[in-house]
Amino acid sequence: MSIPSHSTSYNNDQKCVRNNDSETAYLMLKIAMERYQCSHQELQKEQQVEVLNQAFKLKQLNNTILASSQADNVQVPEKEIEATLKQIIERYETVTEFEQAISQHGISRMSFKELLADELKVNAVLETISKDIEVTDAEVAEYYQNNQSAFLQPETRKVRHILITINEEFPENSRLDSLLRLSLIANEVSGDLEKFKHFAMTKSECPTALNEGLVGTVPVGQLYPELDEQLFSMEENSLSEVIETELGFHLVWCEGIYPERLIPLTEVEQEVKSHLQQKKQAAFQRQWIAQQVRDKKSANH
Template identity: 40%
Template sequence: MNAVIPDNNLSSVPNELAYLSLRSALNRYQKSTAELSAEELKVILNEARRQYRLENLILNAPEAHGVIVPGNRLEAALQEVQTRYEDESTFQEDIARNGMNIQDFQRALQRELYIDTVLERVGARAANINEIDVDIYYYMHPEKFNVPETRTVRHILITVNPDYPENTYSAARERLLNLATRLHRNLKRFGELAQKYSECPSALQGGLLGKLPRGQLYSSLDETLFSMKESQLSAPVESELGFHLLYCEKIHPAGAVPLVEARPKILDLLQKRRRQICQKSWIRQLQQQATANLENA
């Protein structure tokens, strides 16, 4: 039997509903329930009540029989919730304001994981996606698999900091010009010199910034990089950080992701969709049966 839930009041609701209210507040407003306005709390409580009724249907379904939630899954879920708070005491204070202690919260969280496991069991009934389904999706949605031009780039950074003689504006620029002279003689040494002289954390990877599209770097760097040829070294480029040398290692033209590369992601996407459809259909059946039982009572 469902509990009677007082309107807009968390002090006397069941622990499970208090937990659902807290979860909903964090997800919807990124706030604890104690931080909600009266109107926000009303929205949260209505949402929590609907979820509470639905979960009771799921827990009483035959598919829920025999379901077990591993202890390590509960521990991981509890840690994930706690990371949303500044510290342990803030977390405990918030659940206390929701009428729970840590044991109550763990039981409510375990209930949620139990429900998730039931839904996973139901979703597993869905038919598997086959290769034809994947092929059809790929060719029907070409826009999803277009990738922009990208460039593999390395850089050397000398920062500007007037507090240090070697990093004053003129000294930093001069140091970078000296490195550019050395690299023009042997560009193959870029990674070595970046590791030795660059003042960017990327120095540990030989100055490698990765495979980047437009818009990922400071505007001055971005404009320079996308005007360069492959295997070209730039002139010194100034940014908010200091002076840079860019090495455009490789240009990757715009184009479509090949089907063979896209296939695993498409397969995962379509399988998740099919499982969700199966779960929603099962939940509708539970709700319809519950309505019929009430009408026949």
């Protein structure tokens, strides 16, 4: 990707951006933060050139959108601009730190607010021109049928848990004492869920003790491998053997088994509809922008 023809060299471009063109500097900062999570001044030279070219293109695109007839009817409330600016400033320790940060890129606070307002207006224009895009029930059903693997819910199990940790600095939590304590609890619990809940609340050293040892409903891979191996080989409403992990010794209770299932369309219909609507809106916006660019070129000839 080459630097735009109006720039004689990379260094001259950077000087121009720093001194005269707040909009390009603003867009470069935005692009660099979104893509690389740092300012463009921290990037390698090749990356800076790429960001600079993208900023020029985005600037032209934004100006085309803001010059459209649709933009004439869109206003961004001052309250929204101020709220968005406040959110950005709050990422810094102080307002002064924010102002110093943007001034390093040749942007004053007033310019930053104006450029932010333009960005919000561009977004508002795109939302306005695509707000009437609809998704039919047939489109939702077709997407669901063609992507059923995305709606497969793996087998899960409802599990409760008791933990006795190992800490050789405390006699009662030495490895042997911890193992003995939990073995006695397992013997007391036997096959009684209510007893398990009681011991979880009174003896477990896991935060789940606050909820009678309830971990929740989990798929394979969410717990320690040693716990997974036991849990997913157990019968419903059964107690495990004592299990050792790096944390200590555990007992788990398998309270429920929920086999893999295909989530019904009725449960994901709104999610699918929202996903498709966003895709259709984005496609419409791209077509609309392309038409604005063509119209602008025609008007210039």
